[in-house]
Each structure stands twice: as structure tokens, then as C-alpha cells.
Amino acid sequence: MEYPQYNPKSDNLPLSDDELMALDDALAALPADAALNIEAMDGYLSALLLSPQALAELPGAAWLPLVWGGDGADGHAPFASGKQRKKLTLLVLRHLHSLACQWRDAPQAWEPIFSVAEQEDGEELTDAEDWCAGFMLGVELAAEAWAPLFEDPVLGEVLRPIVLLGGDESQFGEAERALLADPVQRDALSRSVPDVVLALYERQR
Numbered sequence: 001m002e003y004p005q006y007n008p009k010s011d012n013l014p015l016s017d018d019e020l021m022a023l024d025d026a027l028a029a030l031p032a033d034a035a036l037n038i039e040a041m042d043g044y045l046s047a048l049l050l051s052p053q054a055l056a057e058l059p060g061a062a063w064l065p066l067v068w069g070g071d072g073a074d075g076h077a078p079f080a081s082g083k084q085r086k087k088l089t090l091l092v093l094r095h096l097h098s099l100a101c102q103w104r105d106a107p108q109a110w111e112p113i114f115s116v117a118e119q120e121d122g123e124e125l126t127d128a129e130d131w132c133a134g135f136m137l138g139v140e141l142a143a144e145a146w147a148p149l150f151e152d153p154v155l156g157e158v159l160r161p162i163v164l165l166g167g168d169e170s171q172f173g174e175a176e177r178a179l180l181a182d183p184v185q186r187d188a189l190s191r192s193v194p195d196v197v198l199a200l201y202e203r204q205r
Contacts (some may be wrong), residue, residue, distance in 0.1 A: 005059060006056050006143060008056055013097075014097060019094070030078055031061060032068060033069065035068045035078070036067050036134055036137075039113045039114060039131045041134060043131035043135035043136075043138070043166070044066070044134035044137050045092070045138070047134070047137070047139070048063060048198070049099055049100055050204060051139075051146065065087060065090065066137065106145035110194070112193065115129075125183050126186075126191055127186055128166075128189070132162045132167075133165075133166040155203075161189040161193055164180060164189060165180070
């Protein structure tokens with residue numbers, strides 16, 4: 001299937017709040033188990049934009065279908081029609097452009113899409129697990145290019161919250177698993193993720 005490539009000079013308009021909600025609904029309605037939710041997609045697109053491998057050089061077919069869990073090679077088509085696929089593709093590209101514009105124009109005002117759970121005492125706990133899992137999926141597309149960043153002693157430590165929240169917990173030690181099992185610690189890790197992303201963005205500029 002033909003997919004557009006990302007064009008950083010695109011005139012795509014950023015999504016309105018209503019359109020972002022429509023994108024959330026469209027993703028939630030996808031049939032594939034591997035389809036991303038809105039949080040994971042936000043993290044995935046963030047990783048693609050921050051990747052050492054320029055997204056503009058990557059064919060759309062190499063990354064867009066992962067948003068909806070593939071193009072139906074298993075016999076389960078993700079869309080009822082080409083029109084539906086085109087509409088979702090455009091929404092994804094516009095959200096991607098929204099991220100790029102926010103980081104360029106008002107990085108401190110940018111907020112990633114995380115889960116927030118309100119506790120009985122009114123306190124809110126943030127959980128960026130889905131977002132970070134999406135981010136790590138984007139990393140996997142260019143694993144060799146990302147490897148030096150994760151292996152760097154300083155930058156690797158900066159990236160640790162994303163790795164912990166979005167990585168394979170079975171590969172972690174007892175201390176890391178205990179940390180992730182504590183909702184308050186998960187909240188602290190999650191709240192540090194935006195600073196990690198902006199640090200990566202500044203490094204890339």
C-alpha cells in the first residue's frame with residue numbers, strides 16, 4: 001500500500017481538541033490487538049521525531065501501519081475501507097506535525113498524553129507506561145541508531161524512566177520491579193518523562 005512520508009515542512013494543521021478526541025476514538029475502535037491507543041501513539045510519534053534517524057527519510061509504509069497494528073497480513077484488515085484508512089492516516093500525520101510544532105514554538109507548554117487516575121483523597125497519580133511503551137516501539141525501528149544514546153553513561157541515565165516504564169519488566173532486576181510496583185514511584189517516574197523528552201529535543205537541535 002502507498003503511504004505518504006513525513007514532511008517536516010508540511011502545512012498540515014495541528015489537531016483541535018475535538019479532532020484529537022476523534023483520533024482517540026478511531027484508535028480505540030481498531031480491531032487489531034497490536035493497535036496503539038492514543039497514549040502509546042503519542043509516545044511512538046515522539047520517538048520517531050526524536051530518532052537519530054531522520055523520519056523524513058523513512059518511508060511511510062515502514063512506520064504508519066504500526067499505529068493500527070499492521071496492514072492485515074494476518075487476514076484481518078484493520079479498516080473497512082480505503083477512505084477510513086486515509087482519514088486516520090491524515091489525523092496521525094497532523095498529530096505528528098502538532099508535536100513538532102509544539103516543541104519548536106512552545107516546548108515548555110507541551111504535555112504528553114498520559115493516563116491519570118484520581119485517588120480517593122483527590123490526589124492524581126500519573127502513569128506513562130503506555131506512552132513509554134509506544135516510545136520504545138519507535139526506538140525499535142531504528143535500534144542501531146538509538147543504541148549509542150542508551151549506552152552513553154549520562155544520556156542513558158536520563159533515558160532510564162522511559163526504559164523502566166516502557167521496557168520489558170521481565171528483564172529487570174528485583175529493585176526495578178519493586179520500584180514499578182509502587183504507584184507513587186511510577187507517578188514520579190512518569191512526571192519526569194517530559195523533561196527527558198525536552199532534553200532529547202534540545203540535544204537534537
